[in-house]
Amino acid sequence: MKKVLLLLANGFEAVEASVFTDVIGWNQSSGDGSTKLVTVGLRDRLQCTFNFTVIPEMTLDEVDVDEFDALAIPGGFEDAGFYQDAYHEEFLDVIRKFDQAEKIIATVCVASLPVAKSGVLYGRRATTYNLLDGIRQQELATYGVQVVNEPIVIDKNIITSYNPSTAFDVAFHLLEQLTTEGNCNHVKKIMGFLKD
Numbered sequence: 367m368k369k370v371l372l373l374l375a376n377g378f379e380a381v382e383a384s385v386f387t388d389v390i391g392w393n394q395s396s397g398d399g400s401t402k403l404v405t406v407g408l409r410d411r412l413q414c415t416f417n418f419t420v421i422p423e424m425t426l427d428e429v430d431v432d433e434f435d436a437l438a439i440p441g442g443f444e445d446a447g448f449y450q451d452a453y454h455e456e457f458l459d460v461i462r463k464f465d466q467a468e469k470i471i472a473t474v475c476v477a478s479l480p481v482a483k484s485g486v487l488y489g490r491r492a493t494t495y496n497l498l499d500g501i502r503q504q505e506l507a508t509y510g511v512q513v514v515n516e517p518i519v520i521d522k523n524i525i526t527s528y529n530p531s532t533a534f535d536v537a538f539h540l541l542e543q544l545t546t547e548g549n550c551n552h553v554k555k556i557m558g559f560l561k562d
Contacts, residue, residue: 368435377446380414382474389537437464441475452480472540478526482509496528
């Protein structure tokens with residue numbers, strides 16, 4: 367069983383998290399059955415960007431990175447407190463551990479910023495939120511990242527994307543890397559993303 371750690375910062379954007387729970391969940395129930403997702407946060411209750419509460423299955427202090435095959439991180443909003451958790455040293459350290467083990471790290475939108483702040487994107491290609499005058503892409507560049515203004519950028523084990531519209535594509539890239547292209551296409555079909 368391939369296990370995905372869905373790392374949630376307070377103030378995360380629910381739609382960006384839900385793509386991972388749905389794609390991995392659909393694979394578990396109707397795909398090849400080889401994946402499982404575990405929700406994790408720094409605290410035992412998290413507030414989403416647009417005001418509902420989520421209770422993660424584990425807190426970060428309970429996590430053993432060796433038990434997981436991939437890390438997925440949704441982005442969030444600054445005014446909802448996203449960066450307070452996302453830039454916390456414990457949050458950054460788990461990112462470093464996944465990268466050191468060369469495990470997949472999949473991010474949506476501004477979730478690439480804590481990945482960059484952790485140091486693992488230095489000198490590598492990535493993207494982040496591309497609208498509002500590119501302010502987040504400029505911030506990403508301050509961490510020594512080669513910023514690419516494309517919807518999805520994959521550099522070795524790290525997947526980054528540039529806004530919420532890319533979220534499902536990121537989740538499908540993650541599923542394909544964890545399983546196979548054929549299995550991923552099967553899940554896309556049963557979810558209605560591919561026609562016969």
